[in-house]
Amino acid sequence: MTTAVAAPRRAGRPAGPPAGSRSNLRLLAHQVRYEQLSFWRNPQSAVFTFIFPVVFVVIMGALFGGIGKSSYFGGLSALQYYVPTIAALSVLGSCYGQLAVALAARRQAGILKRVRATPLPAWAYFAGLLAHCVLVSVIDIALIVVVGRLYGVPFPSHWLAIMLTLVLGAASFCALGVAVASVISNAEAAPAVAQLVLFPLMFISGTYLPIHSALLNGVSGWLPVRPFNEALTGPFAQHAGADWRDLAVLAAWGAVGAVVAVRRFRWDPRPE
Amino acid sequence: MPNAVEVSGLRKSYGQVHAVRDVGFTVGYGEIVALLGPNGAGKTTTLEILEGFRTRDDGTAEVLGYDPGERSSARELRERTGLVLQDVAVEPYLTVRETIARAAGYYRAPRGVTEVTGLAGLTGLERRKVRSLSGGQKRRLDLALGLIGNPALLYLDEPTTGFDPAARRDAWQLVRGLRAAGMTILLTTHDMDEAQALADRVVLLSGGVVVAAGEPAALGGRDAERTRISFRLPAGCTAADLPVSAHSANSANSANSANGMVVVETGTPTQALHRLTDWAIRRGHVLAGLTVERPSLEDVYLELTRAGAPPAPERIMR
Numbered sequence: 001m002t003t004a005v006a007a008p009r010r011a012g013r014p015a016g017p018p019a020g021s022r023s024n025l026r027l028l029a030h031q032v033r034y035e036q037l038s039f040w041r042n043p044q045s046a047v048f049t050f051i052f053p054v055v056f057v058v059i060m061g062a063l064f065g066g067i068g069k070s071s072y073f074g075g076l077s078a079l080q081y082y083v084p085t086i087a088a089l090s091v092l093g094s095c096y097g098q099l100a101v102a103l104a105a106r107r108q109a110g111i112l113k114r115v116r117a118t119p120l121p122a123w124a125y126f127a128g129l130l131a132h133c134v135l136v137s138v139i140d141i142a143l144i145v146v147v148g149r150l151y152g153v154p155f156p157s158h159w160l161a162i163m164l165t166l167v168l169g170a171a172s173f174c175a176l177g178v179a180v181a182s183v184i185s186n187a188e189a190a191p192a193v194a195q196l197v198l199f200p201l202m203f204i205s206g207t208y209l210p211i212h213s214a215l216l217n218g219v220s221g222w223l224p225v226r227p228f229n230e231a232l233t234g235p236f237a238q239h240a241g242a243d244w245r246d247l248a249v250l251a252a253w254g255a256v257g258a259v260v261a262v263r264r265f266r267w268d269p270r271p272e
Numbered sequence: 273m274p275n276a277v278e279v280s281g282l283r284k285s286y287g288q289v290h291a292v293r294d295v296g297f298t299v300g301y302g303e304i305v306a307l308l309g310p311n312g313a314g315k316t317t318t319l320e321i322l323e324g325f326r327t328r329d330d331g332t333a334e335v336l337g338y339d340p341g342e343r344s345s346a347r348e349l350r351e352r353t354g355l356v357l358q359d360v361a362v363e364p365y366l367t368v369r370e371t372i373a374r375a376a377g378y379y380r381a382p383r384g385v386t387e388v389t390g391l392a393g394l395t396g397l398e399r400r401k402v403r404s405l406s407g408g409q410k411r412r413l414d415l416a417l418g419l420i421g422n423p424a425l426l427y428l429d430e431p432t433t434g435f436d437p438a439a440r441r442d443a444w445q446l447v448r449g450l451r452a453a454g455m456t457i458l459l460t461t462h463d464m465d466e467a468q469a470l471a472d473r474v475v476l477l478s479g480g481v482v483v484a485a486g487e488p489a490a491l492g493g494r495d496a497e498r499t500r501i502s503f504r505l506p507a508g509c510t511a512a513d514l515p516v517s518a519h520s521a522n523s524a525n526s527a528n529s530a531n532g533m534v535v536v537e538t539g540t541p542t543q544a545l546h547r548l549t550d551w552a553i554r555r556g557h558v559l560a561g562l563t564v565e566r567p568s569l570e571d572v573y574l575e576l577t578r579a580g581a582p583p584a585p586e587r588i589m590r
Contacts, residue, residue, distance in 0.1 A: 030377040034363075034370070041365035041401075114360035114417065117323065118378040119350040268325055269359060 024124070031120070031128030032135075039132060045098065049136055053090035054143050057082065061151040073210055076237050083148035084236035085207050088169070088229045090140035092202070095133040095170045097194050099177035104190035107181070108269050116267035126178065134170045141166065158235035165231040168247055172224065172254025179260035201225045224253040274337065276301045276425050276456040277322060281331035284317050291317040293480035295331070299425075304447065304457045306467040306488075309477035310577050315460045318477070319427060322458070323355060336425055351380055354423035356414045356431055364403035368394055371402055372416050379421040392416035393442060407434045415443070419450075426450065428459035432466060444469055464570040474569075478577040491572050499541035500565050501548065504532045506557035515551040516544045533561065 040046055057079075064078030073081040106112050115125060141162070149155060156162060180197070184190050202208065204216050205225035211217055220226040227246035234243050277299035284292040292314040299305045307315045320326040322333060324340040336352055338345040362371050372389060376382040389395055392412045397405070405413065411434060418426055428447070432440040447470055451457060461467055467474050468488045476484040476491065484491055505511065516536050538544040541564060552559050567575075 027377070030374075034366070034374045034377075037370060038363045038365050110357075110359045110361040111363060113325070113357070114355075114362055116325070117350060117355040117357070117360065118375055118421070119347050119380070120378040121347060 027120070027124050028127055028131070031124050032131045035128050035132040036135070039136070045102075049090075049094050049098065050140060050143060052093070053086055053140055054147055056086050056089070057144055057147045057151075060086065061147070065151050072212075076233075077153070079148055079151045079153045080237045081210065081233070083144060083153050084232040085229050087141045087144045087236070088225070088232050089202065089207055090144065091137040091166065091169055091228070092173055092198065092225065094136045094140065095173035096177040096180070097191075097198060099129065099133060099174055100180040100184070100194045101187075101190045103178060103181035104184050104187040107266065108187035110269055112267040113269065126174075129178075130171060130174050133174050134167055137166055137170050153237075156236045161235035162232065165228070165235065165247065168250055168254070169228045169231070172250050172257065173228075175254045175257030175261055176224065177257075178265060179257040182261050182264035182266065198225075205229055222249060224250055275299060275334075276303070276336055277305075277458060278334045279318070279322070279331070282318060282321065282328055282333060283330040284314075284321060284326065284328050290480055292321075292328075295477065295480070295482055297475045297482060297485055299456060299458050301424075301456050302451065302454055303472045304451050304459065304470050306471035306474045307458065307460045307477060308462075308464075308467055308474050308573060313477040313577070314480040315477055316429070319429060319458070319460065323353070323427060324349060351421065352424045354418035354421055354426045355429075356411075356418040356427065357429045358433075360414060362402055362413065362417070365401060367399050367401055368405070368413060368416075369398035371413060372420055375417050375420045381422060382420050383422045385420070388416045388420050391419060391446060393439075393446075408436065408439055411435065412439075415446075423455070425456045425458065428457060430461055431459060432461075432463065440466075464568070464573060468569050476573065476576055483576045484572070488569055491569060498537050498539070498567055499544075500567070501536040501538060501541065501545060501562075502533055502565075503548075503559040503562040505534050506552070506555075506559070509557070515547045 060082040061079055064082070067073070067078040069075060069077050069080075103112070145153075145155060177194075180194055181190065184193050201220075201223060202225055204211060205220045205223065206217075206229060207225065211220070217226070227243075227249040231243045231246040231250065275298040277297075279298070280296035282292050282295040283290075291312075295314060295318050297305070307318065309315050317326065321328045322335050322340050324346050327341055333340055335349060338349045340346075340349060366374065369385065369389065372385050376385055376388075389398060392415045394409070394412055394416060397409065402410070402413065411431070415431065418428070431447070432443050435443060444466070447457060447459075457470075459470065471488055473486060474484075474488050474491055475482055511534055514534070514536075516538070536544060536548070545564060548559065551557075
């Protein structure tokens with residue numbers, strides 16, 4: 001260490017550049033860049049995020065690859081059914097599950113407190129996380145579509161509807177992920193709580209098997225996962241446009257998550 | 273000139289636990305002030321209120337002219353304060369340089385990444401992943417992150433815990449250098465040597481109140497009172513023969529013998545010592561093991577924070 005220290009900024013009003021929209025954008029780009037760097041450096045998160053959905057499609061392809069269009073899969077072939085639902089699962093995994101776990105762990109370790117001690121505004125931190133989640137989801141979906149193509153599932157044609165659904169879904173599930181991280185106080189419990197909510201929800205929403213119970217479908221239609229599955233399945237497989245009712249339900253859940261997150265989120269590992 | 277930090281009547285409870293009951297002190301610009309006190313005395317809560325991590329129940333607080341409890345001033349305050357805390361951490365997979373550069377991007381006018389890396393003693397470790405750093409190296413990275421925004425006010429929470437003696441000396445040199453360059457520093461420590469070496473003033477907390485405040489050399493009146501003169505009673509003498517207790521009961525308020533050692537506690541050490549040595553020389557006695565000592569900062573600390581010790585307002589020197 002040396003003792004040659006430059007003078008700190010003088011007391012009084014600092015004369016820095018005003019915070020404009022361009023500096024906000026630069027801040028966001030800075031934040032996204034370092035989120036990416038931390039993510040790709042962590043072999044565990046990268047592998048789980050990308051390998052798991054691909055392996056899942058491969059297994060489903062091996063199990064059901066030979067099954068053509070059938071009423072059991074809603075008039076689709078088995079793989080036409082599974083490619084969009086597994087794509088939805090990968091978005092859920094990275095936006096909701098991994099985000100909730102990562103945030104709870106970062107809070108417990110004191111990483112969030114360190115962030116909070118800097119002038120980085122909260123919106124920039126969360127926008128950086130959202131941008132990261134969207135990026136990861138896009139890569140995941142591209143991988144899944146390519147693997148699906150190997151099993152004869154044609155490339156989807158409504159990319160705009162897919163992107164809209166993807167961004168809305170990522171934002172909603174990120175908000176729900178932050179909300180869950182906000183209500184969990186202990187990082188060890190975070191994976192269990194996140195999975196406890198997600199697994200039954202995915203099951204009744206037809207992620208693993210098509211559901212033919214009117215009651216279950218009625219209930220899950222108002223919960224966040226089925227609308228997302230359906231909103232993706234439409235433009236993926238049936239070449240329909242965006243499904244506005246599904247998107248509205250998804251957005252409503254996102255709004256609920258955002259409200260809980262804004263009211264309950266804590267940066268400090270210790271409660272007040 | 274106003275103070276960098278002004279606190280008065282600060283109060284904070286967590287349910288039934290009154291963490292901070294009445295805390296008031298000031299930190300002038302360019303000053304190093306140390307908050308001392310046992311665990312649970314309210315140091316961390318006080319710091320966290322000033323840092324904006326916690327709300328206060330009552331009292332006033334002003335940091336660099338801003339109210340830390342005011343949400344609208346939070347970002348500006350964070351631009352101009354740096355934190356080195358016990359319970360903060362950084363992403364394990366980034367390198368040292370990336371971690372510092374990332375934080376630099378959050379500030380309007382940061383210091384140079386290379387400069388701060390050097391200041392914190394991390395030169396040569398720039399490309400190491402954070403997770404591979406030792407405990408002491410991580411603390412130095414914390415220090416770098418506290419400095420990167422070029423703060424006017426720096427909070428240091430037990431800054432040298434876990435440092436080896438050489439690293440601790442280096443850190444002290446750095447802190448003095450920062451102060452010399454005009455930075456204001458508020459630190460907490462359990463290390464009395466550290467408080468003595470660094471602080472212009474110390475504020476001693478116990479049970480959520482300030483029990484003493486002042487220069488480390490004068491805390492609790494230790495510069496003025498109770499100098500201890502100890503020596504072995506010469507053979508054939510009793511405590512009653514000594515000139516200090518015989519001549520002035522006022523200045524020598526205690527003399528007790530144990531293993532032949534006697535201790536004279538005096539508020540006028542120059543006179544007492546002169547009388548003692550004059551007496552001994554004229555009688556041909558030797559005052560074996562003669563020592564003159566003031567109570568150390570640690571003695572004063574232990575006495576003032578003794579469990580059950582009532583706060584002594586007469587000792588408070590603001």
